[in-house]
Amino acid sequence: MPRIPILSPEQMNSEQRRIHDAVVSGPRGMLVGPLRAAIHRPELADKWQQFGELLRYRTSLPSRLSELAILVTARHWDCQVEWHLHERDAIKAGLEAPIMAAVQLGERPAEMDADTAAAHDFGAELLRDRFVSEPTYQLVLARWGVVGVIELTAIIGYYSMVAMTLNAHELPLPDGVAPPLEARA
Template identity: 55%
Template sequence: MDAEQRRVHDQIVSGPRGRIQGPLRAALYNAELADRWQALGELLRYRTRLTRRQSELAILLTGRACQSPFEWYAHRQEAEKAGIESAVIDALLAREHPQGLDADDDAVVRFAAELNRFNSVSDATYAVALQRFDAQTLVELTALVGYYTMVAMTLNAHEIPLPAGVEPAFPLPQHQAVQDAAAAPAPQRPR
């Protein structure tokens, strides 16, 4: 690391994360990018109006929607620490809507699910979420989903490895795409 990379590294490990893992390993190639990335991530993860539980629900849902094994692995642990029940985590892993959520958690999950699936949120879902939260919280939730989409893409594209001995909960999307392409007939190209 050069001096600027070392400064950013030391700043990250002395903050709430306590270590460099995941996408910041890749972002650190550009010290300014890593510095701004970690600051935005710290804000969205630790200093919004969302509860830790609500944040982790949205992050898990986003990690699964983006098929990011590392993001799923890291935030499954955080979700468990935040008190999210195993049945809820298992439902998100299976891409099912969890049962038994309170109204606030349900609004977060529905909002994040639509945002991940459609890149937007229906008027009805937005209205329900706005009844549960204020506009600032919905902007923060949207930014959280967007941020963790960027995280997932970085983890996937650079194949940031899981810790030794940890099996992925699901394959990387490109690996599935390669398997699907191998099984399918070759597309006909225009001549």
């Protein structure tokens, strides 16, 4: 049960409905995840959805690596909804099942190409240590340049905010969906 009301379009005021309609007509196609909470403050929801759209659909990073960074973030925060919403996108983007399975368990995947390892390790270090080691940072910088390293950092930060919002307000998984992440000891 969510801790806050989840508004249907019929319950929204005109400003909330305007943001809802903008989100639904965009690449997401529906109001999902933390936007269901943010819609209570329409200006926040509007800025949030714009920022999320940029980071999800218009970065210079390959989509499979963006989705990997999102899954690493979801696992760090034990965010069931975030994992559920992005697992299918990661598969569609070509992220390999063994990599996803290791991340789902909170482990470093055993076999990754150099690009995947760089993106994974950057996210894992930033979330775990709150900093990124110089070797890992330089690997990402060498592969994707200044813009890529900024975007990767922003993806991890943005999806941390998403996970915290989903977890804090206990926004539920869709009906009939089992939690995809096992509890950690």
